[in-house]
Amino acid sequence: MKLVKQNYERDGSGAVVCECEVADDVWTLYNVVLPGDKVKCVTTRKLQRESDTGAVSSEVKKITLNILVKKTDYEGDGDMLRIAGQVIDENPYVKIGSHHTLDISLHTKVTLYKEYWDRFFLDKLQEAIDPHRSAEVQVVLIESGLCQVFLLSSSLGKLVAKVTAAMPKQRGPFSNYEKACSDFFKVKKRFFEDVFSSLVVHTNFETVKCVLIAGPGFMKDEFLEFLHREAVKRGCKDFISRKQMFVTASASTAHKQALTELLADPSVMALLENTKAVRHAQRLQEFYRLLNRTLETSTGSDKRNLTCYGPGQVATAVDVGAVASLLITDGLLRSSDTAERRRFLRLVEEVERTGGEVLTFSDQHTSGEQLNMLSGVAAILKFPIDDFLEDEEDAAGDETRKRED
Numbered sequence: 001m002k003l004v005k006q007n008y009e010r011d012g013s014g015a016v017v018c019e020c021e022v023a024d025d026v027w028t029l030y031n032v033v034l035p036g037d038k039v040k041c042v043t044t045r046k047l048q049r050e051s052d053t054g055a056v057s058s059e060v061k062k063i064t065l066n067i068l069v070k071k072t073d074y075e076g077d078g079d080m081l082r083i084a085g086q087v088i089d090e091n092p093y094v095k096i097g098s099h100h101t102l103d104i105s106l107h108t109k110v111t112l113y114k115e116y117w118d119r120f121f122l123d124k125l126q127e128a129i130d131p132h133r134s135a136e137v138q139v140v141l142i143e144s145g146l147c148q149v150f151l152l153s154s155s156l157g158k159l160v161a162k163v164t165a166a167m168p169k170q171r172g173p174f175s176n177y178e179k180a181c182s183d184f185f186k187v188k189k190r191f192f193e194d195v196f197s198s199l200v201v202h203t204n205f206e207t208v209k210c211v212l213i214a215g216p217g218f219m220k221d222e223f224l225e226f227l228h229r230e231a232v233k234r235g236c237k238d239f240i241s242r243k244q245m246f247v248t249a250s251a252s253t254a255h256k257q258a259l260t261e262l263l264a265d266p267s268v269m270a271l272l273e274n275t276k277a278v279r280h281a282q283r284l285q286e287f288y289r290l291l292n293r294t295l296e297t298s299t300g301s302d303k304r305n306l307t308c309y310g311p312g313q314v315a316t317a318v319d320v321g322a323v324a325s326l327l328i329t330d331g332l333l334r335s336s337d338t339a340e341r342r343r344f345l346r347l348v349e350e351v352e353r354t355g356g357e358v359l360t361f362s363d364q365h366t367s368g369e370q371l372n373m374l375s376g377v378a379a380i381l382k383f384p385i386d387d388f389l390e391d392e393e394d395a396a397g398d399e400t401r402k403r404e405d
Contacts, residue, residue, distance in 0.1 A: 039085070
């Protein structure tokens with residue numbers, strides 16, 4: 001996402017002007033815009049005019065409108081965000097209070113104003129503006145004549161570079177075979193050089209822990225060998241000193257769908273086990289393992305229930321400092337209910353303050369869908385909290401009896 005301008009006030013209000021550069025940016029904007037916000041952009045409106053003779057004509061005109069958001073709707077198939085609301089600024093063509101829907105797509109410049117920018121919204125925006133900030137995995141998908149470089153975080157797979165080349169055929173009349181081979185290897189060398197130059201620009205060694213070079217056939221292996229030679233030739237110290245970061249894996253294509261294929265491969269998961277992209281899946285698996293673990297004995301004093309889920313139980317665990325890992329969906333953190341959103345943000349901030357781990361799951365991922373089945377928030381605990389929950393139940397029961405008396 002391209003940030004054009006930003007201005008925040010001390011009371012937490014402020015506005016940003018941004019432009020969606022890739023499809024993931026439209027999804028990010030959907031996560032950030034809430035009912036009650038104000039959004040301004042260029043849009044189209046069908047206008048009707050009546051002539052002096054009484055004849056009515058209509059035309060579609062481009063105008064700039066500022067609306068108070070009432071509803072948002074994300075269309076993933078078309079990478080489109082629809083924002084419905086009421087016009088709040090004077091306009092020569094549209095009355096204040098009129099209803100209008102803004103269509104936000106790629107390369108649409110948007111001004112977004114919020115009365116209060118929660119930390120969740122600021123982090124989401126910053127991740128989209130600078131994907132290098134959160135991405136720990138870089139994937140280089142490469143095949144003959146095509147290379148795409150992606151940065152992966154826990155919820156984002158962003159294309160940062162694309163290199164193409166028209167590769168000549170190696171076969172032909174026998175008399176021209178040597179020339180055909182020579183032309184092919186020359187073009188392939190230039191192609192590899194361009195890919196390497198892209199990696200020099202887009203590889204942030206401060207955050208990236210693994211560069212996965214994947215694709216069909218032998219092209220990936222040939223490029224890895226070229227990369228090591230070219231790094232020495234160009235004197236790229238980071239590439240030389242961190243050569244163990246660069247690994248290869250098989251994929252059926254160099255197109256984006258290969259990312260899903262790679263992250264489902266156990267051998268790739270093993271390579272990426274210490275990165276955010278995989279850590280979320282592993283933590284959720286650990287939570288279910290602990291939740292479903294068969295207790296050795298049913299004796300209360302021997303219970304080792306190290307999980308909890310649901311807003312009430314998790315809040316209790318946070319209050320007593322029992323949370324080792326907090327698992328929460330981004331849907332809760334972008335709730336249109338301000339009180340609810342701030343309640344969950346408080347849980348996040350308190351867990352981080354006490355040294356716990358916070359993992360935010362995307363509603364669009366299968367892992368996020370699984371977590372939503374458990375109310376969207378769960379925790380892996382440092383110690384059991386059964387006694388604290390029983391005390392709360394007893395206190396609630398006493399309060400109920402007092403009201404009945």
